[in-house]
Amino acid sequence: PTHHPSPSSPAALIAPLTSAIPTMSTDDRETSNEISTTDKTEEPEIPELSLKDITSGKNERGIPAAKFIEDIDSFSNSFTPSASAELLIGAFSDLFSKYKQYEMNLTQKRLNFQNKIPEIEKSLKLVQFLKQKKEDDDEPAVCTRYNLSDMVYANAELDCSAGIVNLWLGANVMLEYTYDEAIDLLSSKLETAKKEQENIVEDLAFTRDQIITAEVNMSRVYNWDVRVKREKVARETANSVKTK
Numbered sequence: 001p002t003h004h005p006s007p008s009s010p011a012a013l014i015a016p017l018t019s020a021i022p023t024m025s026t027d028d029r030e031t032s033n034e035i036s037t038t039d040k041t042e043e044p045e046i047p048e049l050s051l052k053d054i055t056s057g058k059n060e061r062g063i064p065a066a067k068f069i070e071d072i073d074s075f076s077n078s079f080t081p082s083a084s085a086e087l088l089i090g091a092f093s094d095l096f097s098k099y100k101q102y103e104m105n106l107t108q109k110r111l112n113f114q115n116k117i118p119e120i121e122k123s124l125k126l127v128q129f130l131k132q133k134k135e136d137d138d139e140p141a142v143c144t145r146y147n148l149s150d151m152v153y154a155n156a157e158l159d160c161s162a163g164i165v166n167l168w169l170g171a172n173v174m175l176e177y178t179y180d181e182a183i184d185l186l187s188s189k190l191e192t193a194k195k196e197q198e199n200i201v202e203d204l205a206f207t208r209d210q211i212i213t214a215e216v217n218m219s220r221v222y223n224w225d226v227r228v229k230r231e232k233v234a235r236e237t238a239n240s241v242k243t244k
Contacts, residue, residue: 047079049091054217059206061199063102066095066213072224085225089218096214099207106204113197120193124186127165131179134160 055064069075076083146156
């Protein structure tokens, strides 16, 4: 007797599918390849925009200045092919994001210096006070409270006659200095920190100006694109009326 596969077996499921698939001749394959080749359309060429195209110069610390686009139509046509509104908005949007990230970094640096400078000033005043006590022959010692741990203090007496102080330099490093050496070091660090803080404040103001310029450019490019599309629709409507 002939064995017939059950409907649930793989053979019963595959057989109808394979029998239903028609075979393709050589001529059919060539015709199919010609159709697929014909259907392929060339993608439109997209101009390349670099950072130099949308910026103009840098400040003293190397932050690029966003270029203000006065004539958007001329700027768009300066590329080959002409840059679309989407491409221009995308370029300025990317530049805007970089400026915002840089603004965040500068803001954090400014906060760090706002905490660092008072600490240096306090240390400098303390060393100057100890030096003054050393030069005072009547009272060379200083009585103070020493911080053992959080909320735990002990009375201590400092002998200023030795003229030595230990300074934390960071990274768990402490070095011993004379009073004059410590004053020179702290004064130099204070001057450097104040200069860097001034540069950060200037860079922060400059960066915020570039953020505004980038936002204005994106808004103007968008409005220019809307106006160009409306003029195109108006021309097409006028031409269709004339043909009728």
